[in-house]
Amino acid sequence: MTLELRSEAEACGKIILLGEHSVVYGHPALAAGLSRGLILRARPLDGRGGAMELSIPAWDLDLRLTADSEHPVARACLEVLAYCDGPVTGWRIEGEAKIPARAGLGSSAALSVALARLALPEADARTVETVVAASMAGERVFHGDPSGIDSEVAARGGVIAFARGEGVEAVRLRSPLHLVVVPSGIPRQTGVLVAGVRARRDRFPQVIEPVLEALGALVVRGRAALEAGDTAALAELIAVAHELLGALGVSRPPLDALAAHAVGEGALGAKLTGAGGGGCLFALCDNPGAAASVISAMAEGFPELAASPRTRAFAVEVEA
Ligand code: MEV
Structure with missing residues (x-):
């Protein structure tokens, strides 16, 4: 089966306010979403054959997503698409990034969350838990054993308190x-x-x-x-x-x-x-x-x- 993609989806970048690394071992952490960290836009390629293409100029990324690709971004994206019931062929995805890549601001989670929102069936794409689960399939390629905080904040935005296995709570700040x-x-x-x-x-x-x-x-x-x-x-x-x-x-x-x-x-x-x-x-x-x-x-x-x-x-x- 070949998936249809939505035309546009976005995800937040993130700042971990407190608790990085200890969160991997079950301790709580606090993170803030950076809104519109990444916007992905998809359009069908002529003829709809051929591989998927992914281009995010601000991250120096211009890739073909093929099963034999060894590029970690391609492998992560293919895992997300497989979770969403892929494979997908014949689409070009272009990304507009407001956060830098590989700088600790959640670029990989933003990519996998936005991609999940492009590819999941409508109802699932609106369910944050499903989006996070699809994103984690990509995050595991990048990070081995991610705690999940990056995907949670990329999908939810705002300020969150997160503990592995315990879930997420929105945190209300008294002042900005x-x-x-x-x-x-x-x-x-x-x-x-x-x-x-x-x-x-x-x-x-x-x-x-x-x-x-x-x-x-x-x-x-x-x-x-x-x-x-x-x-x-x-x-x-x-x-x-x-x-x-x-x-x-x-x-x-x-x-x-x-x-x-x-x-x-x-x-x-x-x-x-x-x-x-x-x-x-x-x-x-x-x-x-x-x-x-x-x-x-x-x-x-x-x-x-x-x-x-x-x-x-x-x-x-x-x-x-
Ligand atoms: C990376 O943004 C945060 C770490 O705690 C790793 C993780 O939680 O998976 C270092």
Whole structure:
């Protein structure tokens, strides 16, 4: 059977506010959706024969989705389509991405969620649980053993609290969050970083388990701070989270330098977000004006990053 695709679908990018890595081991985590992170548009190819095509220029992707492809994006997409009752032939899918790829902002989950929404039957495409399940088929190709938080927030948006096996809750913020996202320009792979944390935990369980527990406790306290609008407590917890992630082995000196610069220039707190090893950080700011000054200060301190739109810091407002 050959699937018909919907003409357009979208998914959110994400910022993990607190709890990355520890979430893999069942601890809670908090994430915020970045709306319209990726929009996919599909159109039938002439004659409807031939392979599927996927092009996302902002991510330097131009692929044919064929069964013998070894490209991880092609393999992940084919898994999602198979979940949706594929195979699919004779369609071209073009993507408009507002988030960078492989930077810890949820690009792979956004792709698999948007693709599931293009390919699932109408009723399933409107059911968030089914969309997430289809997305996870792709996420497993990218990340091995993903917790599922990226797919959940890509499909739902807003701010969510997630714990593996326990599900998702929407979190109501008391006041908006003014964030600056700071790309490091350092490429990394989530699966490799998750495996590195697991290896460290296996080598030193008595040392690393308490760090994972502490990250989980920090999320519980961080959620209370978000719900109470206690920005000072949240900022302190963000700083502690960055240090604990360093203890897991997923920070790097350039990420520490970017975080220190943002805080030195007026951010209330800063931490890496997502798997680490590179990718992005975010800085919490008092208000939009403070966020704009942090963006200018990052450009002055790190002109090589500001020179490219792909690595320039940008503001994100998470609505209350
Ligand atoms: C990646 O965005 C978040 C991690 O916690 C991995 C996962 O939850 O699957 C590092």
